[in-house]
Amino acid sequence: MERLINIDNGGTLTDIVVGSGSDFTFTKTLTTPVDLSQCLFDAMNKASELIYGEENLAGLLHSTRHIRYSSTQGTNALVERKGPLIGLISDDPSLADALRATAESESLFDDLVGSRVAIVTEQPTDDELARDLVAAINRLTTAGAERLVISAESVERENHYKRVMLKNFPRHLLGSVPILFSREFAADTSRTRQIWSGILNSYLHPTVERFLYSAEHRLRAYKVKNPLLIYRNDGASSRVAKSVALKTYSSGPRGGLEGTRAIAEAYGLANVLMIDVGGTTTDVGVVTDSTISVQRRGTVKGVGISYEMSNVHSSGIGGSSIIAVRDGHIVVGPESVGAAPGPACFGFGGTQATITDVNLLLGILDPATYLNGEMALDADRSRAVITKTIAEPLGITLEAALIEMEHTYSVQMAESFARFVVPGSDTTLAAFGGGGPMSACSAARIAGVKQVLVPRLAAVFSAYGISFSDIAQSYETNITGYPATDIEAARVKMTAAAARDMFQEGHDIAECELEWATIAEDSDTILSLRATFRLPRPKIAGGLTATRTAAVAAGSRAIRTGVSEVSDVPVFVLELQTPGAFAAGPAIVEGPFFTARVPGGWDLNVSAAGDLLLTDAQPDTAK
Numbered sequence: 001m002e003r004l005i006n007i008d009n010g011g012t013l014t015d016i017v018v019g020s021g022s023d024f025t026f027t028k029t030l031t032t033p034v035d036l037s038q039c040l041f042d043a044m045n046k047a048s049e050l051i052y053g054e055e056n057l058a059g060l061l062h063s064t065r066h067i068r069y070s071s072t073q074g075t076n077a078l079v080e081r082k083g084p085l086i087g088l089i090s091d092d093p094s095l096a097d098a099l100r101a102t103a104e105s106e107s108l109f110d111d112l113v114g115s116r117v118a119i120v121t122e123q124p125t126d127d128e129l130a131r132d133l134v135a136a137i138n139r140l141t142t143a144g145a146e147r148l149v150i151s152a153e154s155v156e157r158e159n160h161y162k163r164v165m166l167k168n169f170p171r172h173l174l175g176s177v178p179i180l181f182s183r184e185f186a187a188d189t190s191r192t193r194q195i196w197s198g199i200l201n202s203y204l205h206p207t208v209e210r211f212l213y214s215a216e217h218r219l220r221a222y223k224v225k226n227p228l229l230i231y232r233n234d235g236a237s238s239r240v241a242k243s244v245a246l247k248t249y250s251s252g253p254r255g256g257l258e259g260t261r262a263i264a265e266a267y268g269l270a271n272v273l274m275i276d277v278g279g280t281t282t283d284v285g286v287v288t289d290s291t292i293s294v295q296r297r298g299t300v301k302g303v304g305i306s307y308e309m310s311n312v313h314s315s316g317i318g319g320s321s322i323i324a325v326r327d328g329h330i331v332v333g334p335e336s337v338g339a340a341p342g343p344a345c346f347g348f349g350g351t352q353a354t355i356t357d358v359n360l361l362l363g364i365l366d367p368a369t370y371l372n373g374e375m376a377l378d379a380d381r382s383r384a385v386i387t388k389t390i391a392e393p394l395g396i397t398l399e400a401a402l403i404e405m406e407h408t409y410s411v412q413m414a415e416s417f418a419r420f421v422v423p424g425s426d427t428t429l430a431a432f433g434g435g436g437p438m439s440a441c442s443a444a445r446i447a448g449v450k451q452v453l454v455p456r457l458a459a460v461f462s463a464y465g466i467s468f469s470d471i472a473q474s475y476e477t478n479i480t481g482y483p484a485t486d487i488e489a490a491r492v493k494m495t496a497a498a499a500r501d502m503f504q505e506g507h508d509i510a511e512c513e514l515e516w517a518t519i520a521e522d523s524d525t526i527l528s529l530r531a532t533f534r535l536p537r538p539k540i541a542g543g544l545t546a547t548r549t550a551a552v553a554a555g556s557r558a559i560r561t562g563v564s565e566v567s568d569v570p571v572f573v574l575e576l577q578t579p580g581a582f583a584a585g586p587a588i589v590e591g592p593f594f595t596a597r598v599p600g601g602w603d604l605n606v607s608a609a610g611d612l613l614l615t616d617a618q619p620d621t622a623k
Contacts, residue, residue: 004066004068004467004536007070008072009072011279012031012278012339012342015028017460018064022538028593034340037217061219066227068230070463071208071252072250072252072280073211076280084206085112087118087147088116089119089133090117090120090150096113102303108301112203120133130164133161133165149179149180150182151183165179186305190304200303201246216228227239230248231248233249235258246300249309252278255462258465259468264287266542266609271425275432275436279319279339279434280333282317282413294309313420315416316333317416320356330394333412344378344381345377346377347377352389355439363557363559363566371593372592386402410442414444418447429444432594437458437597440596441602444616449616454596456591458596468537469535471507472531473531475530476528477527479518487527491516502531502533512532513534542607542608547580548580554576570588571587574589574592574596579608580608581606585604602615
């Protein structure tokens with residue numbers, strides 16, 4: 001069977017899962033933010049060494065059917081506001097106010113666009129219109145705008161602006177300042193959603209563009225037959241030429257949600273909350289009765305957009321989030337040290353504290369086994385940074401600072417998902433990502449969740465979740481008021497578009513599933529089509545075994561549990577446990593590329609699939 005490679009590129013670490021049938025090979029590597037194609041190839045080289053016993057990237061690539069790639073770089077760029085300044089040109093003087101109508105949209109607009117808005121009006125001649133457009137673009141670019149979004153009140157007028165601009169502007173100017181025409185970018189009945197989609201896409205595009213050009217260029221050197229596929233936030237994949245930057249936003253967490261749905265079905269869980277804790281963000285999603293919560297018109301930072309998105313909520317808290325003192329209080333994020341320089345303990349020059357540094361000094365992380373022993377952690381650097389940035393400003397001991405930092409982090413983690421816990425229901429928290437298993441139990445107890453599921457592939461679970469995706473394209477036509485003959489003509493046109501696009505994906509339309517739907521949206525009727533080519537998917541075994549045996553500890557570790565309290569707790573290596581193994585906390589479980597902390601009062605069980613099920617045995621009254 002041909003292999004499928006899944007890549008999940010995060011702010012600090014990049015994960016790879018190579019699947020062939022039910023066999024999976026996986027590993028991690030540091031993200032290289034200056035050139036994201038480098039960590040892509042680093043990950044594939046490491047995976048090839050695991051598969052072949054030596055690096056054989058060419059062999060891996062030529063035995064691979066598809067490479068499916070997902071990135072949180074766009075999400076992280078928006079969280080940290082690290083993107084290009086956007087300029088907006090319109091003929092509507094009230095547009096800026098409409099786009100700033102809510103507190104969330106006002107904040108986002110001010111950060112991305114601000115005062116870089118130019119209003120032009122229709123002129124008697126094209127020369128006069130060109131003069132106004134030249135003046136508007138010169139003013140916006142002088143004000144720092146690096147990308148422009150054009151919005152006009154009608155399709156005809158926006159097309160007119162485009163014709164005039166292409167005719168009159170120097171090519172070097174149009175090439176150096178990319179311009180997006182909002183009505184061409186997204187089909188939508190809402191103008192504000194449509195324009196916001198254009199603004200956000202323009203903001204996210206550079207991060208995605210830089211990687212894709214470099215990655216495809218490097219892949220060509222290996223004469224790869226099948227194209228690189230981009231995994232999207234609607235749960236499907238498509239080739240680069242058929243993808244847009246906005247659909248990559250929060251795509252990694254959608255992979256996690258697809259994997260969460262698969263384990264929910266395998267374990268028979270009705271309500272599951274996903275927390276995917278990466279280096280920069282914690283992403284939260286909901287799976288209820290095997291259904292992923294989605295929005296037909298998604299939202300980004302509280303702002304409506306024109307595309308479907310899963311309901312993933314990102315908070316600026318992760319393993320590399322900066323922990324600092326502000327106004328006499330400890331705060332976490334949303335800024336992150338990322339992979340470069342990374343946490344202080346990485347030894348790459350980091351000078352700010354993170355939860356990774358805290359967990360190292362608490363004894364939760366073993367400096368010799370972090371990332372399966374591939375990176376030695378430096379406790380002295382963590383100690384110096386936390387003393388300087390936290391303990392001394394607060395006038396407390398290092399030990400007290402560690403306990404306060406861990407508690408603040410757990411409270412903020414709990415706040416990221418507590419509002420999605422249904423009172424009185426049996427909610428399970430599926431915790432993954434490099435940092436999820438370390439803090440899941442403490443955060444779950446604060447939020448009132450009694451069961452935590454840590455998949456065996458927790459450290460690369462979003463990449464693994466991409467295994468449950470297919471190749472697909474979607475189409476929409478507003479058929480409000482259409483007679484039957486026109487509706488049929490629209491169906492023929494959409495089918496032809498699907499046939500063309502799926503052919504470009506490498507598949508005949510006869511091989512694809514066509515899903516038609518008629519959707520009522522406000523006062524309009526929308527005809528939609530989704531064309532899907534199915535790819536092979538893995539199967540998951542779930543549930544606990546009938547036989548239970550005591551888990552076998554590989555050793556013990558001294559863990560600080562209080563300012564003056566240090567306890568020896570057993571350490572269990574997950575891969576060495578048999579299905580049905582159980583133990584009571586406190587304990588540490590070392591999984592492949594992750595560490596799970598099991599606090600006192602929690603029980604751990606190893607499932608039939610080798611996953612870790614954690615149950616809070618403390619009665620509610622004891623909390």
